[in-house]
Amino acid sequence: MAYAKNLEEVRALIASHKRWDLFFAVVGVLALMIGVLTFAALFADMAMKGVTRLDLDFFTNFPSRRAGQAGILSAWVGSCLVMLATAFFAVPLGVAAGVYLEEYAAKNWVTDIIEINITNLAGVPSIVYGLLALGMFVYQFGFGQSILSAGLTLALLILPVVIVATREAIRSIPQVIREGSYALGATKWQTVRYHLLPYSSAGILTGIIIGMARAIGETAPIITIGALTFIAFLPPSPLQAAPPFLSFEWLLSPFTVMPIQMFNWTSRPEAAFQANAAAAGFVLVVMTLAMNALAIWLRYRLRRNIKW
């Protein structure tokens, strides 16, 4: 017994210290449960209210004045197309900006200011992006109230997320890997192309999907640029039967998205529409969770062969 007097005292001391362990564990579990259970309750409530409406027709019907016949066809197709446009713009821009900042930019005060600004952009309220987009994409560039405008807006919104994820993924690659590449006479671009991008792809993809999962639920900026709330047609198909088989007309088509459809139904007085809103909310949450699950799976798959 070096310090305490005897074995009993040591045991008493350890026991009293362990009470704090227990105390913190309880506090931690409570904190965790408040978040998890609240979400689980909301999700279960939504699922129960909406379950009667969840059938195939719900996915293949356009909205209708009769709640029983209304569906989310135009909304889910719109959400998917907007996501496609968002990814198309956000991914190359965000990854390129992230790679540039991490590997090419000189480390000086200009870079520091840019960094701080990117972090700040992630915290700008989404409606501000909506206003910016309304002035710039809808009117200035004349894209109108289209999928293109929505995709560009949401791309701007998630750009900081993609940039930050790219930078962090690239930064986590050990310096010895870069030196190994440079020592063989590689240029910066060769190092980025053959090493940094492939090894950071898991982290970058995770960031992209998490950004997209945020974008798919965004309502405010989409309303601001003027998405329709009641739309009973689909945008022209991107795939055509005749050459050149691809069409980009859909980009300029009016549209609606899931959260707007939901918002529209919740603001109706009839109770039957509330069930529709719950069902649409359930589908939206499942879509978001599916995207997160995909991110986790991709990360696991891509990291399997990469060890340092």
Place this chain on the structure above:
Amino acid sequence: MVNDLPVAAITAKADVKGLSFYYGDFQALKRISMAVHERKVTALIGPSGCGKSTFLRCFNRMHDLYPGNRYDGQIVLHPDNTNLLAREVDPIEVRMRIGMVFQKPNPFPKSIFENVAYGLRVRGERSRRRLEEKVEQALQDAALLDEVKARLHEPAYNLSGGQQQRLCIARALATDPELLLFDEPTSALDPIATASIEELIHDLKKQVTILIVTHNMQQAARVSDFTAYMYLGEMIEFGVTDELFIKPQMKQTEDYITGRFG
């Protein structure tokens, strides 16, 4: 202080002339001059922080990757007498001529084949046949071919530490470097793997000039033909390994190699 060198039949691959190096304001190397002899092994020894790794990394302009570093003086590479440190000489050109093996094995998270082929790909080699030939030859030269022949397309990370380091040597050899730099190549390896790397270095000097940093004096004595002892950024003594270890000219060198300090 330079011993009498057996001048006959020895040509210099590189001459270091008054090399100083600065990390920002800190002078890490002080007017170093020495020769690196062709197809010989030259070892750099000295206590931690003496600047031996810093010196080694001047040869392939590794310091250019980080801001705030400055070279002064020359490293002249023969036979074309190019000053490797000259501002107008592209560091990438330097690294294409001079290979490097690092302290900790750093294979890329790719297949064994792709690791060795990488330097060739960087140089624009596209022919599958040429790539296969060169990769096989390099693995052979690095004494690794027999162990990995059947699994060239498996991840390099499945190899043991010693095998990984030999893979890194093969990767450097694949592009036929004129000079090969080793930065404490065995410090992360067990004694058996260390012995195999030392044996390999001994064999390799038939085909390439070698400059090796080691914190292990026995290793310097075993593998090198010439040894340079550095202390606090200065070259204290440079000479034929046997002579330097048996009868060092400088008191400081003697203190170090007899273990009185460092």
